Amino acid sequence: MTGSEALAAATRALTAAGIPDAGRDARRLLAHVLKVPAGRLTLFLPEPVPPDLGVIYNVLIERRCERVPVSHLTGRRLFYGRDFLVTPEVLDPRPETETLIEAALAAPFANVLDLGTGSGCIVLTLVAETPGSRGMGVDISPEALNVAYWNRNALRLEDRVRLATGHWYEAVDPPGSRFDLVVSNPPYIARVEMPDLAPEVRDHEPALALTDGADGLSAYRAIAAGAAAHLLPGGRLLVEIGPTQATEVTAILAAQGLHKLRVIPDLDGRDRVLQAVLPGG
Numbered sequence: 001m002t003g004s005e006a007l008a009a010a011t012r013a014l015t016a017a018g019i020p021d022a023g024r025d026a027r028r029l030l031a032h033v034l035k036v037p038a039g040r041l042t043l044f045l046p047e048p049v050p051p052d053l054g055v056i057y058n059v060l061i062e063r064r065c066e067r068v069p070v071s072h073l074t075g076r077r078l079f080y081g082r083d084f085l086v087t088p089e090v091l092d093p094r095p096e097t098e099t100l101i102e103a104a105l106a107a108p109f110a111n112v113l114d115l116g117t118g119s120g121c122i123v124l125t126l127v128a129e130t131p132g133s134r135g136m137g138v139d140i141s142p143e144a145l146n147v148a149y150w151n152r153n154a155l156r157l158e159d160r161v162r163l164a165t166g167h168w169y170e171a172v173d174p175p176g177s178r179f180d181l182v183v184s185n186p187p188y189i190a191r192v193e194m195p196d197l198a199p200e201v202r203d204h205e206p207a208l209a210l211t212d213g214a215d216g217l218s219a220y221r222a223i224a225a226g227a228a229a230h231l232l233p234g235g236r237l238l239v240e241i242g243p244t245q246a247t248e249v250t251a252i253l254a255a256q257g258l259h260k261l262r263v264i265p266d267l268d269g270r271d272r273v274l275q276a277v278l279p280g281g
Contacts, residue, residue: 001054003045006030010061017065025070026061032074033057067199079121082128085150089143090119091209092201097185099266100240100273101125109133109181113230115168115223116140116186118209120148120161126183127160136162136179138171141208168219169226178232185240186219187212216242220249224256233280243270250274 001009007026014022031038033053049057060073071077071086078084079093080101086092104112104126110133114123117137127135139145142165152161164171189211194202201210212218220239227237237258241249246263253261258276266272 029060069200080125093121096266111179112181113179115184120151180232180235183238190216231278237276246271
């Protein structure tokens with residue numbers, strides 16, 4: 001079977017299983033199996049697929065039909081131009097989160113704290129993009145932090161990014177440290193919204209990173225409550241939000257004395273990031 005024939009059969013199977021963008025996923029998985037850049041896959045399609053690789057490809061397609069995310073099948077996810085290790089223990093980095101990256105990079109910073117770092121994609125990207133900066137990522141999940149360690153070391157940022165296990169600001173070391181930038185993509189999905197999520201998200205990503213098990217606002221309350229004690233005067237707080245949460249999260253941050261609140265939309269025009277500033281500086 002040639003690559004073209006394998007790709008066509010896989011696309012039909014994924015389409016029949018109701019997978020969105022079936023052709024895209026079929027191509028990504030075939031490129032992964034053949035170990036070729038996705039952008040150059042077309043050059044290899046006329047060639048026969050080695051039988052052992054054909055078996056592996058079919059297994060991956062079967063698992064994708066079961067709604068296992070592509071990133072969990074390949075173990076990788078591209079985020080802001082860099083390849084990150086992804087496992088079921090961390091939230092899959094999403095293109096929408098690049099809105100937070102762009103907003104953070106729009107003003108200078110020297111020291112950034114990432115609350116709920118997961119794979120580390122946010123803090124590692126920000127530090128990698130900002131020469132001379134340093135960062136710290138914290139997460140309550142030791143398993144997630146293991147993935148962040150791997151990504152940090154792969155990007156050779158061991159000397160510039162510290163990682164620690166703990167609950168929000170409790171993990172900051174040394175205690176009382178202040179930052180000119182605090183960022184977070186916290187669990188903001190309300191418990192009642194969880195059943196409506198896509199199976200790839202609901203059944204395969206860590207619930208701890210998706211929902212607070214309540215109204216979806218608990219993380220923002222905790223982040224806002226500790227912001228004044230961990231931001232430098234004039235420092236910025238940037239949090240990713242759900243598309244309907246801007247008004248509620250704005251009120252939570254304002255109640256803690258943060259000002260210059262601004263909602264930043266993603267490329268689809270949906271509310272995605274909320275920026276606030278600690279007075280002073």
